[in-house]
Each structure stands twice: as structure tokens, then as C-alpha cells.
Amino acid sequence: MTAKVVVAGAGISGLSAAWDLLRAGADVHVLEPIDRAGGVIGSWKVGGYHFENGPNAIQGRAPAIRTLCLDVGMGDQIIDADEEFRERYLYYKGGLRALPRTLGGFMRSRLFTRPQKLRALLEPCVRKSGSDHEETVAEFFGRRVGRGVTMSWVDVVVSGVFAGNPNRLGIRSAFPELAQMEREHGSILKAMRSRATDRLRDDGSTGTSPLWSLQGGMSSLTDRLAEQLGDRIHYGRKLAKVSRSANGGLRLVAEGPDGTEEIDAHRLILAVGAPTAGILVGPLAPDVADLLFEVEYSPLVVAQAGFDKGAVPGLPAGFGYLIPRCMRMRTLGWTFASQLFPQRAPEGKVSLSGFVGGNLDPHAIELAEELIEHLLMGELALALGQRKLPHPEVFRVVRWPDRLPQYNVGHLRRMDAVRRLLEMEVPEVVLAGNWINGISVDACVSRGREAAQEVLDALPGSSPESVA
Numbered sequence: 001m002t003a004k005v006v007v008a009g010a011g012i013s014g015l016s017a018a019w020d021l022l023r024a025g026a027d028v029h030v031l032e033p034i035d036r037a038g039g040v041i042g043s044w045k046v047g048g049y050h051f052e053n054g055p056n057a058i059q060g061r062a063p064a065i066r067t068l069c070l071d072v073g074m075g076d077q078i079i080d081a082d083e084e085f086r087e088r089y090l091y092y093k094g095g096l097r098a099l100p101r102t103l104g105g106f107m108r109s110r111l112f113t114r115p116q117k118l119r120a121l122l123e124p125c126v127r128k129s130g131s132d133h134e135e136t137v138a139e140f141f142g143r144r145v146g147r148g149v150t151m152s153w154v155d156v157v158v159s160g161v162f163a164g165n166p167n168r169l170g171i172r173s174a175f176p177e178l179a180q181m182e183r184e185h186g187s188i189l190k191a192m193r194s195r196a197t198d199r200l201r202d203d204g205s206t207g208t209s210p211l212w213s214l215q216g217g218m219s220s221l222t223d224r225l226a227e228q229l230g231d232r233i234h235y236g237r238k239l240a241k242v243s244r245s246a247n248g249g250l251r252l253v254a255e256g257p258d259g260t261e262e263i264d265a266h267r268l269i270l271a272v273g274a275p276t277a278g279i280l281v282g283p284l285a286p287d288v289a290d291l292l293f294e295v296e297y298s299p300l301v302v303a304q305a306g307f308d309k310g311a312v313p314g315l316p317a318g319f320g321y322l323i324p325r326c327m328r329m330r331t332l333g334w335t336f337a338s339q340l341f342p343q344r345a346p347e348g349k350v351s352l353s354g355f356v357g358g359n360l361d362p363h364a365i366e367l368a369e370e371l372i373e374h375l376l377m378g379e380l381a382l383a384l385g386q387r388k389l390p391h392p393e394v395f396r397v398v399r400w401p402d403r404l405p406q407y408n409v410g411h412l413r414r415m416d417a418v419r420r421l422l423e424m425e426v427p428e429v430v431l432a433g434n435w436i437n438g439i440s441v442d443a444c445v446s447r448g449r450e451a452a453q454e455v456l457d458a459l460p461g462s463s464p465e466s467v468a
């Protein structure tokens with residue numbers, strides 16, 4: 001196969017697409033503006049600490065990324081989070097309280113009042129939405145379980161995944177599985193019960209959602225993919241322009257420190273953010289670009305902190321905690337990475353990551369590092385019931401202004417239109433990225449590999465089975 005395929009973006013979406021194309025024998029080239037692969041995925045190691053700049057762990061069975069790890073020979077690197085530390089907390093009304101994981105736990109929890117619990121228990125009796133109009137996440141949960149539970153529990157689930165606004169995120173777009181549960185079972189509780197029964201019957205599992213990572217950190221996967229792609233990745237080169245060539249293919253312009261280069265390609269996979277994809281396809285498909293410019297992003301600040309264990313007394317055994325917005329604190333939450341994965345901190349130390357910003361506090365991204373440290377440490381001390389915490393041994397801030405796409409109301413509909421229009425107007429361009437089918441690493445891998453298969457199916461002389 002001689003057809004040239006260019007992938008723009010060496011994040012996990014672009015890497016998974018490029019790796020499949022390489023294995024299938026395609027002449028694939030990856031353009032990446034910076035000097036390393038991985039995009040949001042990146043690990044930072046200092047003094048025996050190991051921090052993640054982006055994703056910390058993979059939640060759930062996540063079949064796409066698990067399969068990719070096995071395919072690249074990293075199955076033995078998978079590490080499961082310590083079961084003992086799986087508890088998640090909510091900072092609510094002056095203290096950290098465990099988020100209930102079962103119905104019994106919910107009934108015993110001091111997070112909710114008696115009327116709130118009784119209202120939530122009526123969920124199976126609430127009629128399903130009869131409207132075609134997509135509800136926001138807040139509307140959906142307000143209707144199904146009541147406003148009280150929505151304001152605390154649902155609010156933090158939303159900020160934990162999207163750093164988003166429950167009054168803007170769409171239930172079908174952001175949490176399609178929940179919308180499907182209501183559609184098929186008429187109730188979330190009934191659907192969960194039915195799934196638990198099926199699982200017990202099928203494989204005897206209790207359905208606890210696994211939480212896992214990789215021994216060398218998340219970037220060991222992107223490093224492995226990059227290593228196998230070798231000089232197929234062109235670092236320091238960004239895709240700057242896409243147009244049609246005289247022979248009907250694509251003419252690309254790549255920009256780098258040493259000038260620009262023209263590349264003729266049969267197919268292009270855009271594995272970049274939605275606004276960049278919009279700018280690039282704009283000249284060929286302006287209507288697609290307009291839809292891509294509508295995708296909103298939430299800015300997020302990640303602060304990495306390393307402490308002596310003794311310096312953070314009161315740190316509960318668990319994954320971390322989140323803070324509902326109604327508590328009026330700026331911290332979104334903290335994860336306790338080294339409790340889940342002990343190899344993330346030296347003996348006797350802990351590594352923690354704090355988050356500020358998000359859709360409801362977008363200007364936090366502009367705060368100076370000292371201010372971020374001051375506010376995060378002050379609010380962490382409060383949550384742990386301490387007057388003050390000492391300076392962490394290590395502290396570093398990572399800013400992500402435009403990496404968390406918001407699956408707001410209408411997002412799925414917009415993405416369907418994008419796919420349809422692109423196929424009609426510029427079928428040579430295929431899209432991948434965390435703004436298409438889901439924001440998780442698993443969803444990115446799944447879309448990346450699907451994009452590779454779409455390209456292979458369309459290339460002359462290719463066999464659709466070439467990608468296993």
C-alpha cells in the first residue's frame with residue numbers, strides 16, 4: 001500500500017490511529033508541534049515522586065485501552081488500585097464524608113437529609129422523559145432523584161469528569177449510558193439492579209468498577225506507541241493548512257522551526273482539539289468548521305504536591321475527594337494518587353493532585369502559582385480539619401486551557417451533523433479526539449482505532465481485516 005496517510009496530533013487519539021495504520025502497512029506520518037508525544041498524557045518524576053499531568057487512572061473495564069495495552073505487549077504493566085483505598089469522599093458541611101457506593105450506604109449516609117433520601121428512593125416511580133428535547137444533566141437528575149441529591153452528589157460527579165456545568169452539559173451527550181438506562185428500563189435504579197443481576201448470573205462478579213493504571217505511569221503507553229512509530233512522528237511540526245491538490249487528493253502545509261513543507265496525502269486524520277480541526281477544515285467545509293467552533297472547552301489547573309506523610313494528618317484512606325460547588329470553595333477536589341498506586345511516591349511520602357478552574361471558575365487558570373498554592377493548601381487544610389499545612393516538599397502547577405471539551409446539550413446532534421457533512425464534502429478527512437465519542441482515554445483509543453479502520457477501508461488496495 002503506497003497511499004500516504006497523515007495524522008495530525010500525537011495525543012493518545014492520534015497515536016492509537018497511527019499505530020494501527022502502521023501495523024496495516026500504511027505509509028503513515030504523524031505531525032506533532034511539540035517535542036514529545038502523549039498530548040495531555042504525561043508523567044513528571046522528581047525526587048522519587050511520580051505525578052501525572054493528565055489522566056491518573058483508568059476507570060472501569062475500558063476494553064479499548066486494555067486491549068491496546070495488551071496489543072503493544074504491556075499487559076504485565078497493568079496495576080490495579082488498592083481495593084482498600086477505593087473510597088471517594090465529598091467535602092460537605094465542614095467535613096469529608098464517604099460517597100455511598102450502595103443503596104444501603106446511601107440510606108445510612110449523613111450526606112443527605114431524610115426527605116432527600118425518600119425523594120431519591122421514588123426514582124423508579126418517576127416517569128421517563130417523553131420529550132425529544134435533550135435535558136441538561138441538572139434537569140435530568142433533578143427530575144429523577146430530586147434537587148437536593150443533584151446539588152451535592154451529581155454536581156461532583158460532573159465536575160470530576162468534565163470540570164463542567166451541570167446546567168449546560170446534556171444528559172444524552174455527556175452521559176449517554178444513563179439516558180439509555182432511563183429509555184430502556186424507565187429508571188436508573190431498576191437498570192442498575194437488572195445489570196447487577198445479569199452480571200452475577202453471567203460471571204458471578206459483583207460489578208465493582210475496576211480502577212487501574214500502568215506501572216511506569218500513563219505515559220509509558222504513549223511512549224511505547226511513539227517508540228514503535230519511530231521517525232514516522234515528525235516532532236516540532238504542526239499542520240497549518242489543508243487544501244485540495246490538483247489530482248483531487250489533499251495538499252497539506254506543515255510548519256516547523258525550519259520553515260514550511262508541503263505534503264500530498266490521500267487521507268488525513270485530524271486528532272487535534274475541535275477548534276483547531278475547525279480552522280483546518282474551514283476552507284474546504286465551512287459548515288463543518290462552524291459546528292466545530294461551537295464545542296466549548298473548560299480550562300483546568302492541576303497542582304501536584306508531594307508531602308511527608310506526617311505533614312498531612314487526617315488524610316483519609318481513599319481515592320480522593322470532590323467539593324460540590326454549593327460549598328463555595330474554589331478547589332474542585334484532590335486525588336490521593338500514591339494511596340491508589342504506592343509506586344507514585346517514595347517510602348513515607350504521599351503524592352496528591354489538586355484541581356481548580358473548570359467551567360464555573362474559568363479565570364482560575366490565570367492565577368499566579370503562589371496564589372494557586374495558597375488557596376489549594378488553605379482549603380486542603382480545612383478539609384482535613386487542620387489549621388494550616390506546611391509547604392509541600394514538591395509543588396508544581398500544570399495549566400490546561402483547552403483540553404476538556406464540554407458535551408453540552410446538542411453536542412451529539414452536532415457531532416452527527418459533522419460526520420455527515422464531512423463525509424459528503426471532504427471524505428478524505430477523518431476526525432478523532434476526545435470531543436467526539438467520549439472524553440475518557442478509553443473513548444479516545446476506541447475512536448482513534450475506529451478512525452484508522454475507516455481510513456484503511458477507503459484506501460486503494462487495502463483489506464478491511466488488516467487491523468486486528
Ligand SMILES: Cc1cc2nc3c(=O)[nH]c(=O)nc-3n(C[C@H](O)[C@H](O)[C@H](O)COP(=O)(O)OP(=O)(O)OC[C@H]3O[C@@H](n4cnc5c(N)ncnc54)[C@H](O)[C@@H]3O)c2cc1C
Binds near residue numbers: 240276435
Ligand atoms: C487534567 C486531566 C485529567 C484527566 N484525567 C483522566 C483520567 O483520570 N482518566 C481518563 O480516562 N481520562 C482523563 N482525562 C481525559 C483524557 O486524558 C483526554 O481526553 C485524552 O488524553 C485526550 O487525548 P487526545 O489525543 O484526544 O488529545 P490531546 O492529548 O490533547 O492531544 C492532541 C495533540 O494534538 C497536537 N496538536 C495540536 N495542534 C496541532 C496541529 N495544528 N497539528 C498537529 N498536531 C497538533 C497537540 O500538541 C497534542 O499532542 C483527563 C484530562 C485532563 C485534561
